[in-house]
Amino acid sequence: MLQKKDSVLVGVSGGPDSMALLHALVALSDLMDLRLGVVHLNHCLRQKASDNDEEFVKSVAKKHGLPVFIKKKDILQERGKTGLSLEEAGREARYHFFNAVCRKMQFDKIAVGHHQDDNAELILLNLLRGSGPAGIGGIAPVRKNIIRPLIRAPHTEIIDYLKSQKIDYIIDQSNYDERFARNKIRHQLMPLLKNTYNPKMSETLNRLGTILQSEEEWINALVSPFFDQAVLNSDSQKMNLSISELLNFHMAAQRRVIRKAILEIKGNLRRITYSHIDSIIQLINKDFTAARLDLPDQIRILKQADLLIIQKETKNLRTAKPPAEDAKPAVFEYLVSRPTVESEDPVYIHEIKTRITFSKITPDQSQNLSGHGDHAAFFDWDTIQFPIVIRNFRSGDRFSPIGMTGTQKLKKFFINNKINPFKRAFIPIFLSGETIIWVGGFRISEPVKITSETQTVLKVEIFTETESL
Structure with missing residues (x-):
């Protein structure tokens, strides 16, 4: 020393x-x-x-x-x-x-x-x-x-x-x-x-603590060859990992390789929780070819085919160039890990210029639901499966609007609410597992509504760049 x-x-x-x-x-x-x-x-x-x-x-x-x-x-x-x-x-x-x-x-x-x-x-x-x-x-x-x-x-x-x-x-x-x-x-x-x-x-x-520090040092040495095997290339701001290689590892090794990769790019692991790592694990196991997950301190996770990309953004994640006004947004899909009691960092959907916040609150904090308008939604926490997926509309989507039994095609819901085809592409769709729980800014799903039995509430708010933040 x-x-x-x-x-x-x-x-x-x-x-x-x-x-x-x-x-x-x-x-x-x-x-x-x-x-x-x-x-x-x-x-x-x-x-x-x-x-x-x-x-x-x-x-x-x-x-x-x-x-x-x-x-x-x-x-x-x-x-x-x-x-x-x-x-x-x-x-x-x-x-x-x-x-x-x-x-x-x-x-x-x-x-x-x-x-x-x-x-x-x-x-x-x-x-x-x-x-x-x-x-x-x-x-x-x-x-x-x-x-x-x-x-x-x-x-x-x-x-x-x-x-x-x-x-x-x-x-x-x-x-x-x-x-x-x-x-x-x-x-x-x-x-x-x-x-x-x-x-x-x-x-x-x-x-x-002393025992665990010693064992951590030993386990990290064991994981090092797995890390070298998964990393394709890297620099100080970005690291590319092979998803197919990661999926060959034991789950514990996957977590440690991903943590080490984030540590290499971020410089520390402060504010990186088990929930964040678990969301990345779920992301690489999903069958879609492209997705994005934003972590604290400007760390962005991208999935592109067989690549898992971990990169440090040089600017705030909200500063991406917006799409042209006459163009539909690109297909997007984001994963949101489980929020803590305090609000997590907002998720910014670059393709539709929208910021989304998530927070865990008590039922009494959500009593005046009418005061929040269509930009906010409240869900029974215990009915939600994390990570939440946020994406845009896809052909064949169905959901159960609150107050309705059974399901309805999302396309029919849009038609009934006079939402034109161009605008539909800009509406964020929220999913828990494979189930749509909210058509952002419009209607939540019946199975996730707050009831008299609700113990904890998930509050989600949407802000577009034209709104006052």
Whole structure:
């Protein structure tokens, strides 16, 4: 983790963990001939308190005679631009700044203050989210140029060390805000587990993480030949894989090859869930020759005959050139994975200049259905089979309009509603499995309607580019 003559940029918030880390590295600097620097990002979340944190970090760096690199970043504003959660937006901005300073000032490594309890909380959070082995493996002690020297130290030992050395630190009151899932786990769930089931819960979870990290490393090495076999060609923005090769692999190998491919193009797997990978697996198993699936952070998945294409878009996925006004759109087919409680990234149907959002809500949130107009539809969540397919009209389509028994040809529905043949090609058709559940902007299907027994609701909204977004 640390070598003699290393140059280390230390991320310091002013809190107990980063202050203990800085003090320990300063103590080691003469012995190991370390070159140290301090970096701090002011998140501008707590107004004067954030500025006070910044001044505190500056004074600590000055006391130790270390260079300090400071930047202010309005994380609330950044969150609005990216659609990330507040925690995710802060982490993205923080590491982006840290790495920029590291490169510019030629530091070898970045040291951050994660400790044993941080790791236990993350492992538990990922377990509750249904993460796979990589997520439950927790925080790696070393990842690329990021090192975490305190990752095996309990928080109580860090506090004891600070007291014994009479080291000042700052308490961030937002760490007690239980609106954040991580804080709920820290202040509610972990104490319950320790007091009721296992007083050494943090150590137990860390041991689980260590085992899984080791096994992940081994399994990834086993998967590497499968990856090489499936990849036809790639560059930094795009990778082409052979679908026929993928389908020869065990399902577990398919998932890992696809995850590795996304990692290669995206640079990380943040916001890529099991549901996304499962949707891609279903896409390659479908018999249609062309389809598209958009993932978070401008990652686009394309199926073209035997090619599975994973590419990083350089611009927002909503900026594609629209079709000519006098032309019908190309045949399209999109897959939408299962949304979480929070709204997922919107799906943009380039061929018809339409943005579609999906969210999981409670029945009471959908009571005033009349206030949403034809651009919104509400479905009984438990009747829906994911991924949802969005495509345009095809000859022979049938569905069961709400309030009707039996099925009706979609063509007849269009004729009865006086929808001309040209406009029909621009109407998104939503399918659950092989069943049409909504003729976008018109009628949902009888079997998926909300009833008095409905526990959870899927809300879908359509916005065309002529509408106010």
